[in-house]
Each structure stands twice: as structure tokens, then as C-alpha cells.
Amino acid sequence: MSGEYQRPVAAAGGLRLHLNENTAGCSPRVLEAIRSLGAEDMAFYPDYDQVVRETAAYLGVPEAWVLLTNGLDEGILAATVASAQAGVIGGGTGLRPESVVPQPAFDMYGVCTGAVGGVVVEVAPREDLQFPVDAVLDAVRPATRLVFVTSPNNPTGVRVKLDDIARVADAVPPGALVFVDEAYHDFCGDTAVPLLSTRPNVIVGRTFAKGHGLAALRAGCVVARPETLAPLRRVVPPYSLNVCAAAGLRAALQDAGYLRWYVDQVHTSREMVYRTCERLGLRCWESGANFVLVRIGDRAAGLVARLAERGVFVRDRTGDPGCAGCVRITAGVVEHTERCLSAMEDILCGAP
Numbered sequence: 001m002s003g004e005y006q007r008p009v010a011a012a013g014g015l016r017l018h019l020n021e022n023t024a025g026c027s028p029r030v031l032e033a034i035r036s037l038g039a040e041d042m043a044f045y046p047d048y049d050q051v052v053r054e055t056a057a058y059l060g061v062p063e064a065w066v067l068l069t070n071g072l073d074e075g076i077l078a079a080t081v082a083s084a085q086a087g088v089i090g091g092g093t094g095l096r097p098e099s100v101v102p103q104p105a106f107d108m109y110g111v112c113t114g115a116v117g118g119v120v121v122e123v124a125p126r127e128d129l130q131f132p133v134d135a136v137l138d139a140v141r142p143a144t145r146l147v148f149v150t151s152p153n154n155p156t157g158v159r160v161k162l163d164d165i166a167r168v169a170d171a172v173p174p175g176a177l178v179f180v181d182e183a184y185h186d187f188c189g190d191t192a193v194p195l196l197s198t199r200p201n202v203i204v205g206r207t208f209a210k211g212h213g214l215a216a217l218r219a220g221c222v223v224a225r226p227e228t229l230a231p232l233r234r235v236v237p238p239y240s241l242n243v244c245a246a247a248g249l250r251a252a253l254q255d256a257g258y259l260r261w262y263v264d265q266v267h268t269s270r271e272m273v274y275r276t277c278e279r280l281g282l283r284c285w286e287s288g289a290n291f292v293l294v295r296i297g298d299r300a301a302g303l304v305a306r307l308a309e310r311g312v313f314v315r316d317r318t319g320d321p322g323c324a325g326c327v328r329i330t331a332g333v334v335e336h337t338e339r340c341l342s343a344m345e346d347i348l349c350g351a352p
Ligand SMILES: Cc1ncc(COP(=O)(O)O)c(C=O)c1O
Pocket: 019, 020, 070, 071, 072, 073, 074, 106, 150, 153, 154, 181, 183, 206, 207, 208, 209, 215, 218, 219, 220
């Protein structure tokens, strides 16, 4: 997809299991930290020294390897702008910068590529929706500036092997970047950060929206070697995180117990979805994220509508490449998952 991002319809009230959000809300310590801010904190430009230091320690990398962003969306935009400017592409060659985007994919890759006048090179999904490494390698060309790898992927939850990411990083032209989007890292622990020492063309993107529940505060970061981050630092505005986001992020990172609790809820919820699918004879994909993609078949759109009538919102993904008949269900708070699965079973097994 390129063009404007289509914000999903906001669900008023009800159970929001359609946007991969943390439906438990953030840690209470985040609210305390924001409440403790004073009038001057609002009036002065924020200082990021402490929050950068603490984020780097949390990620286990040097401070110079971290760039905080206004949500991971801004990191994706910065990488797209920076990569489009790198190298000689467009300099009289007539080539437009290309982003390789394995499908199905998070919409913002296409939106950002379109915004810089680039071309999205879509890589068709495999039938099993696993990462199509060979097809991605085939799609890499001299005009490739950026390859997006999402692990775990959204909307499938499928994880990408580190070896496959390394193969892609070794195959891209000089100056091109491999953006490893780890928005859902918290729920599986996979990370490409260890690759950064040997592959300077890799950038890892993280968000604190999901596990830490800061989606509305907007806090994310990109992690890469300093020379790789330098062009992105020229794109991201100097005060991109507001003072509430910076204070909230520090508090969230300090509350390891909250994150452990929520990740545990996600793991239990995912298993519940798998078991329900098995019982109902539905195909679903093993997920490393806080959601599960389930193939409902012809009744997918009807199921989404009937769940919505009961105040349970899940996401219709039937239009995504490779996802015919599929819905994506956020698997977070166990009690929320129970409510959703029970309504789903009722609708699918009840009278037509
Ligand atoms: C794969 C992926 N990347 C990035 C983001 C955006 O994260 P943020 O809310 O921090 O901008 C999302 C949000 O859902 C996502 O699914």
C-alpha cells in the first residue's frame, strides 16, 4: 500500500482487540510520573539525556546507538527518508528509490515510501506465510534502498530467523538499509540487535506501545551503529518526544514487573486462541506477537460484524495478500481473550 494511511474505525467503548493494543493500559507508575511533572516541565524543551541512557541500558547497547522517536512510525519514516537520499539513486540515473516489502505487511512501509517518491516492490507471500527469504533476495536490485523485515510480522505473527535477516543484509547494494521492525519483540524475545555489530546496514525498530502500553504517548526508538543512525538523526526533529512521553517511558522501563505480567497474559491468551482454533477446526498461525491470525473462511467478514454487534472488535484482514478469510485477534489480557473466544464460538457454532 502507498498513499495515505487509513486509520481503522475507532471503536467507541467495547473490547478493542483490533489494533494490537495493550488493553490492560500502561503501568500505574507511568501515570504517577506524568502527574508529578510541573508547570516548568511543560514550558521547557525536554532534556533526553536520562531517558536515552536508560533506554540504551534497557536495550543493552551504547547510548550512541539509540535514537528515540515519536512512536516507531517516526522511525520508519526517518529510515525511509534517509535511505532514499543515500547513494546515487535518482542522480541522473532515472531510478527511483525502491523499498522491498514482503507481504502481507504493516501499511506504514508503503505510506512512507510513497511519501518520499519511492517505489514499493512487493514480495508475494508464501502459502504458509513464512518469511519468503529467497523471493526477497530476488527482489533486491541496484535501486533498492531499503528492505523491510518485520519480526514477528504483522498481521501474521510469524517470526523471521536471524540467519535470513543476515542473508538479506549481505545481499543489499552498498548504502541500502535493512529495517528490522521489532514492534512485537516483547512477546517472543527475538531480536536482530546482535547482528548490528557485524552488519552496519541493519537498523532495528522498537516501540513501547505494545508491551509497555504507551501507544497514545507515542514512544519508540531505532537502534543501529552511530554511522548508520547519523542520517536518521538529521531527519527526526530535535524534540520529537514530548515531556510526558519521555517521563512515561522512563517510568515504564523501570517497572519490569508490569511488563512480565502483561507478557505472561499474552502467552496464556495466545495458547487459548490456538486451543479454540483446534477445537473449531480453524487454521491459525503460531504467533510471536500479541495477536493471532485465524483463518475463518467465507464467514470472516460476518464474524467481524457480529462480534462488533456484541461490542467485541477484531480486525478483518481478508484483503491482505495471502490472508483470504482471515481475521486478526489481539491476544492480551486473559479475561478479554476469554470474552472474545466465547462470543466467537457462540457465533460460529450457533444457528446461521
Ligand atoms: C509492525 C509495526 N510496526 C510499527 C508500528 C507502529 O508503532 P508505534 O505505535 O510505536 O508508532 C506498529 C503498530 O501497530 C506495527 O504493527
